[in-house]
Amino acid sequence: MDKKEAVEAIKKYVRAANYITTIQIYLQDNFLLKHNLNFEHIKPRLLGHWGTCPGINFVYGNLNYLIKKHNARILFVLGVGHGFPALQANLFLENSLSKYYKKAYKNLNGLAYIAKNFCWPYGFPSHSNPGAPGVILEGGELGYSLSTSYGAALDNPDLIVACLIGDGEAETGPLSASWHLNKFLDPTKNGVVLPILHLNGYKISGPTIFGRMSNKELSSLFYGYGYDPIIVEGDNIYENMINSLEYCYSSILKLKKSKVVAPRLPMIILKTPKGWTGIKELNGNKIEGNCLSHQVVAKNAKSDLTELKALEDWLISYNFNELFNGKFSKDIELVIPKLKYCMGMNEFVCKKLNLPSIRKIRKFYEEFNKPGESSSVSMIRIGKYLSEIFKLNNNFRLMSPDETYSNKLDDVFKNTKRCFVWPLEKWDKDFSSYGKVIEVLSEHCLQGITQGYILTGRHAVFSSYEAFVEIVSSMADQYEKFLKTSREVPWRKDVASFNYILTSSGWRQEHNGFSHQNPNFISGRLNKNGISKVYFPPDANSALVVLEECLKSRNRINVIVCGKTLEPLWLNLGEAEKEFKSGLMTWDFASDKNPDLVFVGIGDYLTKECLAAISYLKKYLPELRLRFVNVIEVSALGIGENKHLENYFTNDKPVIFNYEGYPHDIEALLFKFGNVSRFNVHGYIEKGSTTTPFDMHVRNKTDRFNLAIDALNILAKFSAVNIAKASNLIRIFKDKLKYHNEYIIKNGVDLPEVQDWKWERKF
Ligand SMILES: Cc1ncc(C[n+]2csc(CCOP(=O)(O)OP(=O)(O)O)c2C)c(N)n1
Numbered sequence: 001m002d003k004k005e006a007v008e009a010i011k012k013y014v015r016a017a018n019y020i021t022t023i024q025i026y027l028q029d030n031f032l033l034k035h036n037l038n039f040e041h042i043k044p045r046l047l048g049h050w051g052t053c054p055g056i057n058f059v060y061g062n063l064n065y066l067i068k069k070h071n072a073r074i075l076f077v078l079g080v081g082h083g084f085p086a087l088q089a090n091l092f093l094e095n096s097l098s099k100y101y102k103k104a105y106k107n108l109n110g111l112a113y114i115a116k117n118f119c120w121p122y123g124f125p126s127h128s129n130p131g132a133p134g135v136i137l138e139g140g141e142l143g144y145s146l147s148t149s150y151g152a153a154l155d156n157p158d159l160i161v162a163c164l165i166g167d168g169e170a171e172t173g174p175l176s177a178s179w180h181l182n183k184f185l186d187p188t189k190n191g192v193v194l195p196i197l198h199l200n201g202y203k204i205s206g207p208t209i210f211g212r213m214s215n216k217e218l219s220s221l222f223y224g225y226g227y228d229p230i231i232v233e234g235d236n237i238y239e240n241m242i243n244s245l246e247y248c249y250s251s252i253l254k255l256k257k258s259k260v261v262a263p264r265l266p267m268i269i270l271k272t273p274k275g276w277t278g279i280k281e282l283n284g285n286k287i288e289g290n291c292l293s294h295q296v297v298a299k300n301a302k303s304d305l306t307e308l309k310a311l312e313d314w315l316i317s318y319n320f321n322e323l324f325n326g327k328f329s330k331d332i333e334l335v336i337p338k339l340k341y342c343m344g345m346n347e348f349v350c351k352k353l354n355l356p357s358i359r360k361i362r363k364f365y366e367e368f369n370k371p372g373e374s375s376s377v378s379m380i381r382i383g384k385y386l387s388e389i390f391k392l393n394n395n396f397r398l399m400s401p402d403e404t405y406s407n408k409l410d411d412v413f414k415n416t417k418r419c420f421v422w423p424l425e426k427w428d429k430d431f432s433s434y435g436k437v438i439e440v441l442s443e444h445c446l447q448g449i450t451q452g453y454i455l456t457g458r459h460a461v462f463s464s465y466e467a468f469v470e471i472v473s474s475m476a477d478q479y480e481k482f483l484k485t486s487r488e489v490p491w492r493k494d495v496a497s498f499n500y501i502l503t504s505s506g507w508r509q510e511h512n513g514f515s516h517q518n519p520n521f522i523s524g525r526l527n528k529n530g531i532s533k534v535y536f537p538p539d540a541n542s543a544l545v546v547l548e549e550c551l552k553s554r555n556r557i558n559v560i561v562c563g564k565t566l567e568p569l570w571l572n573l574g575e576a577e578k579e580f581k582s583g584l585m586t587w588d589f590a591s592d593k594n595p596d597l598v599f600v601g602i603g604d605y606l607t608k609e610c611l612a613a614i615s616y617l618k619k620y621l622p623e624l625r626l627r628f629v630n631v632i633e634v635s636a637l638g639i640g641e642n643k644h645l646e647n648y649f650t651n652d653k654p655v656i657f658n659y660e661g662y663p664h665d666i667e668a669l670l671f672k673f674g675n676v677s678r679f680n681v682h683g684y685i686e687k688g689s690t691t692t693p694f695d696m697h698v699r700n701k702t703d704r705f706n707l708a709i710d711a712l713n714i715l716a717k718f719s720a721v722n723i724a725k726a727s728n729l730i731r732i733f734k735d736k737l738k739y740h741n742e743y744i745i746k747n748g749v750d751l752p753e754v755q756d757w758k759w760e761r762k763f
Pocket residue numbers: 049051052080082140141142143165166167168169170172198200202203204208274294
């Protein structure tokens with residue numbers, strides 16, 4: 001096919017795709033317009049988005065031609081998920097859709113099937129989704145296409161990811177930051193992302209910022225980001241696009257072979273009218289080339305004759321019967337690649353991750369004789385373990401918003417580096433173009449790149465400050481929806497779990513204070529149903545056990561919350577494994593039989609305060625019977641569903657929780673347990689400042705003294721302790737709190753009694 005023939009063939013392909021897109025939005029019958037269009041043929045609810053679709057069809061058709069010509073391997077990532085009827089039209093045309101939906105075979109019945117079922121109850125949804133072949137991004141919440149694409153390209157050297165970005169989408173914070181991800185992919189070792197910024201000029205109800213920039217401004221901006229931008233527009237847009245894609249492809253191949261610092265990869269800025277080829281004008285309003293074409297044009301077509309006629313004329317204008325007579329015309333087939341190269345056929349299998357054995361490698365963990373007698377730092381242990389994973393694998397990445405050192409994971413630099421393919425100074429430490437750690441100060445970018453990496457078959461850990469991971473809460477929500485829907489799609493393959501490690505928690509923020517205290521991400525994950533698991537390993541040994549299990553798990557979001565300070569070890573490896581299995585465990589070394597009251601610790605620092613409260617209470621009231629339960633995994637706790645929780649919490653005794661996050665997380669779970677008045681939950685109550693570590697607990701009433709006071713009040717109420725005795729002791733603990741306050745104001749550090757506290761009690 002020469003170029004002229006190719007242009008004509010692609011034009012026909014796009015015409016067919018535009019028609020198939022349109023009938024999905026509007027028609028429930030008469031799909032080939034065999035009869036004059038009447039109200040009966042129109043769907044009762046007109047749903048979907050037209051405006052972006054013709055641009056998607058144009059890009060898809062042109063990419064198909066490129067793939068066909070070069071047998072290129074291209075993954076298509078659609079940013080504007082609301083353009084799904086277009087994507088679906090292309091999946092239908094290339095026949096990848098029928099691989100999973102037998103009724104969507106490429107014939108008249110298939111055409112009727114996809115048209116009727118688009119945006120139909122129990123049919124196809126309005127947005128790009130896991131039920132569509134080749135899709136790794138939902139695209140409903142805009143802004144994540146480019147970072148997801150970079151994640152897919154990482155360590156996938158044979159892949160080109162064509163990422164179609166809406167110009168409205170490009171205004172979002174996450175997308176704006178993602179342009180810089182080209183600094184982290186050396187094209188000689190990774191795949192390549194080809195960004196296509198779709199400048200149709202409009203969002204929902206007004207112009208886009210990019211749409212009002214001059215070509216010079218656009219070129220300068222993207223040149224500055226490190227791209228080689230090509231603007232595709234104008235009367236000869238089809239020829240222009242073929243030439244531009246050809247140029248991009250050859251430039252990519254060249255850069256993949258040449259080792260250069262700061263490789264300047266191509267990108268396309270595509271200018272097409274919004275709603276291109278649709279209704280030009282309706283009721284005196286400009287539609288094509290305006291935001292009025294964003295969603296459904298002529299939305300009264302089921303009841304208004306003028307609008308029905310406008311729709312009919314529009315559909316007739318594609319002259320679809322010339323392109324399809326039960327089969328598609330030869331020209332169209334010439335544009336479509338062999339099935340195995342089609343973009344909808346991209347499937348990724350979860351690669352094996354070799355995990356070092358915690359038990360075999362002594363440096364990861366520590367054994368001890370007595371709980372609390374020795375100490376360790378969870379994050380350092382984790383760093384050693386991750387470092388070993390880097391030694392054994394090439395399909396693993398650590399993502400960090402500039403915090404690998406700060407989060408004490410720098411042991412990983414014994415076996416890898418931070419990735420950077422832009423110029424480096426000789427004093428820049430632990431950087432190289434092949435490093436497996438991605439450090440960029442954008443949680444959004446890291447979230448997107450991790451999603452893309454995992455959904456294309458690899459494994460990753462995202463380590464963040466507890467407070468600032470909240471920045472990506474909404475992205476994580478969307479990702480969770482994607483995973484949830486994927487589970488309902490039988491042919492979707494397993495993917496590695498998305499593993500977060502949250503550290504620098506609100507309980508140890510003496511450098512920073514109030515701004516750095518926020519456990520809300522944890523609440524968000526717990527609010528979701530079942531796909532997220534939140535773990536609170538109480539010490540370094542259990543942190544390793546949890547991490548290993550999370551890395552083995554599939555199709556989940558795992559959140560591991562642990563500290564980076566030197567803290568007591570409570571569990572040997574075997575005990576940690578046992579607790580992990582049940583999600584919670586009574587710690588015998590801190591428990592009496594038939595307790596009067598149960599303490600429950602959730603979180604490493606909170607556990608320590610509980611145990612300290614127990615040791616104080618037992619010191620003053622040795623006859624008091626207490627139990628300590630540690631919860632390592634809240635989401636699996638399933639209070640109300642787990643039939644055996646009374647084995648831990650008794651049937652009727654008071655229970656005091658001391659919890660890492662907002663008390664409401666636990667209160668909501670306890671609601672189902674019945675007899676809730678006996679539960680009392682301490683947790684983060686939004687109090688903080690730049691103060692001592694212990695004072696952070698005191699302000700939120702999660703410290704040992706406030707816990708002890710609470711216990712005494714309750715025990716007195718339950719008649720387990722004599723009221724006078726309880727009052728007396730409460731006074732002692734209140735005095736301790738007063739003294740603590742005076743002491744820290746005078747000395748700037750915590751009381752020696754607090755700092756030097758060690759678990760010593762024998763039960
Ligand atoms: C983060 C986010 N904010 C708002 C919306 C609502 N929304 C849906 S489409 C749209 C306009 C998108 O414009 P653009 O990316 O240019 O897409 P196109 O014009 O090609 O349809 C908006 C604001 C959204 N989906 N996601």
